[in-house]
Amino acid sequence: MAVGGADAQPAAPRTPAGDLTEAQLGDLIGYQLAQAAVAGQRVFREQVGERFDLRPVEYTLMALIAANPGSSSSALAQALAVTAPNITMWIDRLAERGWVRRRQSSTDRRRQDLHLSAAGARLVAEATDRLIEGERAAFDGLSGAERAMLLELLHKLARHR
Numbered sequence: 001m002a003v004g005g006a007d008a009q010p011a012a013p014r015t016p017a018g019d020l021t022e023a024q025l026g027d028l029i030g031y032q033l034a035q036a037a038v039a040g041q042r043v044f045r046e047q048v049g050e051r052f053d054l055r056p057v058e059y060t061l062m063a064l065i066a067a068n069p070g071s072s073s074s075a076l077a078q079a080l081a082v083t084a085p086n087i088t089m090w091i092d093r094l095a096e097r098g099w100v101r102r103r104q105s106s107t108d109r110r111r112q113d114l115h116l117s118a119a120g121a122r123l124v125a126e127a128t129d130r131l132i133e134g135e136r137a138a139f140d141g142l143s144g145a146e147r148a149m150l151l152e153l154l155h156k157l158a159r160h161r
Helices: 023-027 029-052 056-067 073-080 084-096 118-138 144-159
Strands: 100-104 112-116
Touching (some): 023 029, 029 056, 029 118, 056 073, 056 100, 056 112, 056 118, 073 084, 073 112, 112 118
């Protein structure tokens, strides 16, 4: 085989850490998503998790409640594809910490509407700012257009679950 010629094979993709050949894994979306998630989880842990003793799912719940005040736990369970008992457990934890408030629905007495407390709203705002800056630094190899394209493609994949 000629070195650097037309017959040269491209180097096989390597794992981001450990320097292993990925082989067919390099063509699997799920594998690549999992590898990319490792970096995203590190950003979350360093910027929010350790600072506020907050899990990703708890931050996500609070961010969704902030964007959808008055939402129900069943709507959150559906949005996150988790069971109602799990949502209740997480909401209980957030309520115990004073970040989420339950209010009786004005339209359905069987339902409780969820809202953030003032402290919860401040926490979500600060955590979101820290995550945006942390991701910007961690993923600085992406141009603005690449970042926008990646977000669009990931959202498109998520809509097809």
